[in-house]
Amino acid sequence: MLLNHQAGLEYDGRADSYQITSWSAGENYIKDYNQWFLEQQKEFLKGRDNFSNFLHFMGHLAHQCDLILSSSELMSYLQQESYHLAILDAFNPCSFLVAHALGVPYVSFYPGALNGPLFIGLPSPLSYVPVFNSELSDSMGLWGRVKNLLLALLAPIGEEMVSAKFREVGKSHFQPSPALSDLYNGAELWAFNTDFSLEFPQPLMPYTLCVGGLLSKPANTLSQELEEFISVWGESGFVVVTLGSMLSSVPLEDLLVEMNAGFARICQGVVWRYHPQRWPSHLDPAPNVKLMEWLPQNDLLGHPKARLLVTHGGQNSILQAVYHGVPVLGIPLFGDQFDNLVRVEAKGLGLCLKPKDLNRDSLNSTIQKLIGDDRFKASAVHLSKIHHSQPLRPGPRLVNWVEHILHSGGGKHLRPVSLQQPWYQRCLLDVAFVLSLGLLGIVSLLGLGWAAVRGRRGHKVKLK
Known part of the structure; x- marks a missing residue:
């Protein structure tokens, strides 16, 4: 969703209060993709879901992204609209590349739980915050925590394999090509389709917002x-x-x-x-x-x-x-x-x-x-x-925060410096390295001193 001075804050839910722009990848590609995905759905219903199939799916999204960015007609039209803000589907990395191409600030909407995207730097203590796809709860036993730690070590590898699909797209359309991690960290705000009535409690950051239940509302009369x-x-x-x-x-x-x-x-x-x-x-x-x-x-x-x-x-x-x-x-x-x-x-x-x-x-x-x-x-x-019983319903909560981003000139004040730090600085590995060198130096000096003392004693014994 892209917001400008005409469509942004005047949206009231009516179909004529906003404009829809559609795009198609072409009938032949859509036919082939639908056939492939139909077979995938059959596999899902048989209980066969694996990471290889997910990578194949992300490959399709990357291909569609390349087609979108290659459409000069579509991209020119979007650039001419002079949007003030984009609201992105954060599940699809292509959204970030399109926003980067348009040069507009953006709010990321993630359709799932808080443990989905890794790049955004949420504090996630592994003792009680389950890693995505771990099928663990926040109450983990010893082996559950072992599993969670191992999956946490493997998760960046999976993220990198997904990023690689879109990195090639970025290289084809941008010089220099932006890193997906930088684009994720560049979001003014992250909104998650979850709610703590369902979600496990965990630390949040000022730039994160829970708005689960956007599609829920009082029931209408049935037919x-x-x-x-x-x-x-x-x-x-x-x-x-x-x-x-x-x-x-x-x-x-x-x-x-x-x-x-x-x-x-x-x-x-x-x-x-x-x-x-x-x-x-x-x-x-x-x-x-x-x-x-x-x-x-x-x-x-x-x-x-x-x-x-x-x-x-x-x-x-x-x-x-x-x-x-x-x-x-x-x-x-x-x-x-x-x-x-x-x-x-x-x-x-x-x-x-x-x-x-x-x-x-x-x-x-x-x-x-x-x-x-x-x-x-x-x-x-x-x-x-x-x-x-929450103070504000999910819809108005999201609208209020989007308005805050627009009125305050962005969400820079919500993002900590840690989002710009290299991973080894965030984890204090550089500090640990310096302290280890210092400790090693002290131990070495003590060892040399002890060796010198023993050497002198040995020399005196020989003289006697």
């Missing part, structure tokens, strides 16, 4: 069609099932058969986001299942008869469940979803079921446990109370 379906199940209520926009139409028949059979065994209705036209023609949905190509998730979770959310573990879905006080059954597929659901379990909001363990029996028993055990609902309501 008559949905209300009629929900009313059939009476006080048993209903379950909302959504595995994300990308996975609502993946034709993985074995998994659909098992999930459909598992849902058939519960006494609640099931509103399932899945494209009806892509549902296997020979598989009849269970009598209590309603398939929908799109569903009003926030409004459904806000309904008084909503009993459970079955989700892939996306941050927005979990935060909507927290907002409305609905327990969660998580089926993590890729990326940060595994860590997100560790937080769900640690907070007592719900349970996690890995795709490789998903079958009709495990699905049925886990749903029965989550709905039958009042402790999950009580935890959900408690977290919802924490989330609602």
Whole structure:
């Protein structure tokens, strides 16, 4: 999002109060990319997620970035608009390169938890702050801390492998090419899509802001069609099932058969986001299942008869469940979803079921446990109370800080000098080196003195 004097502070949510500029990578590339990603989604649903596939995905983003920066028409148009500030999707490094090309200050919005980006210098004591993708909570035993330390040592290597994909793009378009770490540290403000009703407590810096729950809001009235379906199940209520926009139409028949059979065994209705036209023609949905190509998730979770959310573990879905006080059954597929659901379990909001363990029996028993055990609902309501009782809602909080950045001429006053220090200075390794040399010098002098004393004694003995 790019803000100027016309669109910036006058945005009021109406479609005509801001301008949308679209760009396409071309039909042929989009067709090939979608085919590749469809196969990836099938692998995710089979429980096969690995770093190699993630690197391949980031390679696609780097290629798209090269196409964007090479589009003279698009870049010229953006430069002519004279934007005052950019709000970036910090998951995609290309956002930083585009902002650098335009020469505008920027606010970074990271769509996940606080432990995602490494470059921004947040204090992260490894004894209780889990490393990204560690699947650890803040309550670690000895071996958990060992694992966390080892992953922390390996994490910069993974970050470097991702950065290398975009470094080549930078070399093609900038002289000299900016380092991604410098671009990350150059953000005026970092906003995270998380909230301490869900997030593990950890130190923050003045330039960090938690605004989790931007998509959560009071529920609107459901359509008559949905209300009629929900009313059939009476006080048993209903379950909302959504595995994300990308996975609502993946034709993985074995998994659909098992999930459909598992849902058939519960006494609640099931509103399932899945494209009806892509549902296997020979598989009849269970009598209590309603398939929908799109569903009003926030409004459904806000309904008084909503009993459970079955989700892939996306941050927005979990935060909507927290907002409305609905327990969660998580089926993590890729990326940060595994860590997100560790937080769900640690907070007592719900349970996690890995795709490789998903079958009709495990699905049925886990749903029965989550709905039958009042402790999950009580935890959900408690977290919802924490989330609602903050002094300012996430949207106005973010707007106020963006206005502060605009009015104060940037966020330099929020960024500590440590962001400009080399890593060895931040870790005081240079100080440790100097102190070690000093200690070594003292030990050496003592050793030489001791050797001299012994030498004199030996000489006297010989004379005698």
